Amino acid sequence: MKVKEIIGQITNDIMTNDPMTKEGLSRVDGRLKVTGQAKYSAEYKVKDLVYGVLVGSTIAKGTIKSIDTKKAEAAPGVLSVLTCFNAPKIPGYQTDTPSPKGPLKIFYNDQVYFNGQPIALVVADTFERALFAASRVSAVYESGPHQTNLKDNISTAVAPGRGKDFVKGVEDTWNTAPVKIQQEYTIPTEVHNPMELHATIARWDADDKITVYTKTQGVKSTQRSIAQAFKLPPENVQVTAPFVGGAFGAALRTWPHEIAAVLAAKVTGKPVKLVLSRADMFTSVGYRPYTWQKVSIGANPDGKLFGITHEATGQSSVYEDFTEGVVNISQLMYASPNINTRYKIVSLNVNTPTPMRGPGEATGAFALESAMDELSYQLNIDPIDFRMRNYAETDPGNDKPYSSKYLSDAYKIGAEKIGWSNRNQKPGAVTENGWLAGYGMAAGMFGAHRSSATVLARMMADGTLVLQTAVTDIGPGTGTAMVSIASEVMGIPAEKIKFDMGDSSLPPSPTQGGSQITSTVGSAVHDACVELKEKFKSMAGNTDASNYTQILKQQNLDKLEVTTSSKGGAEQGKYAMYSWSVHFMKVLVHPTTGVVKINKAISVADAGLIISPKTARSQMIGGTIMGIGMALTEEAIIDHRYGRLVNNNFADYHVPVQADIPQVEAYFVNKPDTILNPIGAKGMGEIATIGVAAAVANAVYNATGKRVRDLPITPDKLV
Amino acid sequence: MKAFQYTRATTQQSAIDAIAKPGTKIIAGGTNLIDLMKRGVIAPDKLVDINQLPLNSISVNKLGHLHIGALALNSAVAEANLVKDLQPLLAMALNAGASPQLRNMATVGGNMMQRTRCAYFYDTTMPCNKREPGSGCGAIGGYSRMHAIFGASDKCIAVHPSDMCVALAALDATVTVSGRKGQRLIPFTEFHRLPGEHPEMDNTLAPGELITGISIPHNNFAKNSYYLKIRDRQSYAFALTSVAAALEISNGTIKQARLAMGGVAHKPWRLFDAEKALVGKPATEESFKQVAEIAMQGAKAYEYNKFKLKLAPATLVEALKHAAGLV
Ligand SMILES: Cc1cc2nc3c(=O)[nH]c(=O)nc-3n(C[C@H](O)[C@H](O)[C@H](O)COP(=O)(O)OP(=O)(O)OC[C@H]3O[C@@H](n4cnc5c(N)ncnc54)[C@H](O)[C@@H]3O)c2cc1C
């Protein structure tokens, strides 16, 4: 099909389904947030609070010979200085069969694995005094030769347990196709850097009971981790996190500094608050790892793919193997008879990476979707057309049918909105006011998941519906989506619904991550509300079953509640379930100074039915901006001589600012997935970012004829 | 951060008396000083807050010379009609620096005195001759992307990070300073210095001296001025390279030119030879390209900043085109 035809096929249906034309709920906690009443982890007023500040190592590898804590201990207000030499043993760290690799154990031994590794925690009566005393701690090391440069160590790469080589058809056969391309791509280390710094307040309420306010994407998983570390029954660990100021994956696990805060509270007998500094955020809570990739694609002159080979090597730490699905997207995206992938990791003297929005896929999509663009120019086929010629109608990996896939609709909407018909297939051919203008597009995909969640739904005598579950909201507007669902099912206005969350004592919900929360918890809210309605119906007799207050009154009840668990069923093995996105960029590039300006950004998602249009739109826009940061500005830089970061601050690590971001527009196909779950919604958090970087790089190529394969695309690479 | 004393000076003399004592530092907007104290790069015993001194006026005298007090805020100077009308280049340069919040705190004197942003200077675990003379230069052989291509030494290759100062260097400004020995004037181009053997010294302000203001002589550049800054993001990033260009053009011919570059040297890099070469030339892209070659003579790059050898002349040509109204 020709692009013009594709665009021409935009149906009224799609346009009128645009949820932006429908009223959606405003963020239910928006007022609390903008008036400062929403309480984040560092903001709890706890009696007798004392403050912890971490001291980081200044070498990247070696042994700590001694730590001089005397000056710090003598400083005013200091209660304790914990190091590996004096910290009490953390019970959960002591195992009979020590596994060779695993999460960093803080203050566990005298080994330094990376520069900036916490080697001491100073606790004092004020933050300022703790900070001062921390500057008085000094260590003597015996340093060893460190390695922090992936490129220099790529020969040591190994295939991790999880990352089996994938082969469909014949391995490495792209090479025999008449039209082919093989290119290497790198992405630098990118740091989540949510606005809210990681913060923990830990208070022991009894010898075996503790309350923790901490930044986490999962109160239940934090509860389990802390209980495990201190050998407590999980119910003795209360974890509270009703508001989280962004996380993007950085709060998916319980980090060493959180364990340290709990330990320090035990040692000092006082509640301890530990807030990471912005510099700590670069070495304490993970990042998207530096990754090298090689993509090889062969096609026939008619644009039909013949073979894809995608190889990737990412960095991990020496103490833990971190793996992610970098190459998965090549197994899943396009119909090609031959596909194979290889994934490896290199152990370096760096802290362990952690999933960052679109984990693996955002990295992989940059390479795959750049390579697809490169090949489209060789074939002289429009990039959308090229993708449509290889559109997968069933999962390329296992031939399973899709639960839903409307990616082609997304292409159409995006092409129309960006003005794709103005694009010139010849690179470097168009100028606007002295700037080179170009268009680019790239697609993204991510598994549409549904796991299990339990929701309590309680109708009160006054007609208020209370919903409870342990889920957190790291920003997408989970509460708003849940209230929307409940409001629809129960037929009551949103103002009458209260959604309690972010508390480990509530019924279980999964950790917020992997774009599964609306699908999973939303379905549980749906199911709980349906069940509650049924209960009302059974009591209603011949009265109006939706007059909940009246029924409660008649029955002489002050409330009626159900607790419902909900999860996916047999459909999960039968179907391939994914969310899809496509990103379109128009860029302007200055021909002599290499400055890139995004002129227009359009992102379109097939994320199933859109439950909460306003928050969905802002999540999509936020993800696109994050992808623009990945494409143009973000890069954590290590001086490999010292194995130490040189830009671990917000002046030098460039997250995009307002001036970098044009009007970003988000659109949705907004068709329900009728198989994944009862509410028809798929996930959106990851696909908002996956593919964006390639779309920008492809647009830069269209504008200039220069292909940048090493992110970020800073002016020096185009000058 | 070390505990320190804090006092407010109410008169210029009391400020000068206070800073005569070693270990005492002036605080103006505090936007650079406090960061350096937090990082342990400097650890003064005493801070003298000079914000109450009457040094924030912006005025013009009969000869058309613009005078700006040392405590005038970066944002106030950038928005003053006098500045926008008489010396728009200065307003443009100021607006290209930092963020609105910072410009609302930062002062003219503080901006001149801000330290380099070299990462090794800020990290006290790294070698740096500027912070700790004799400890070595971390940037040489290290991450030198932001560093100098002109006038560096084997002791230091840092750049001065200010945008404002690039415009002031181009505009032949003069700095007024006061100390116990009285007042003296320093030509702006001689205020900052090259690192040479003493990178610990950023400028020629003597210990115990206070900057009280700057003046810019009258000129005819207002119509044809431009400040162009190339950076890693569109706002709130230090210059990779920047150019302050001021032209006086009559009937398409350049009568006078003032040019300075930022992000390329330990001081705002005035381009005297290129200026001379422009005089009498037609205001065309061709002329600008010719002088860009002159401007780049003597440039020397390090491992990560080789791109500046291309970016700097490109920035110069582009700035001149804007100044001449060609774009
Ligand atoms: C994140 C960030 C980004 C920035 N980006 C830019 C940028 O892009 N471009 C740019 O140009 N600048 C930038 N800046 C720097 C900013 O312009 C300076 O921090 C500011 O101008 C300093 O002025 P101040 O009044 O706050 O100085 P202070 O911090 O108060 O003082 C700085 C120094 O000047 C001395 N001092 C102050 N006043 C006087 C005086 N009258 N006489 C003698 N000594 C004096 C102080 O003792 C101190 O040593 C940035 C700063 C930050 C933090």
Ligand code: SF4
């Ligand atoms: S360039 Fe100058 S400031 Fe930077 S490390 Fe070297 S001596 Fe220090």
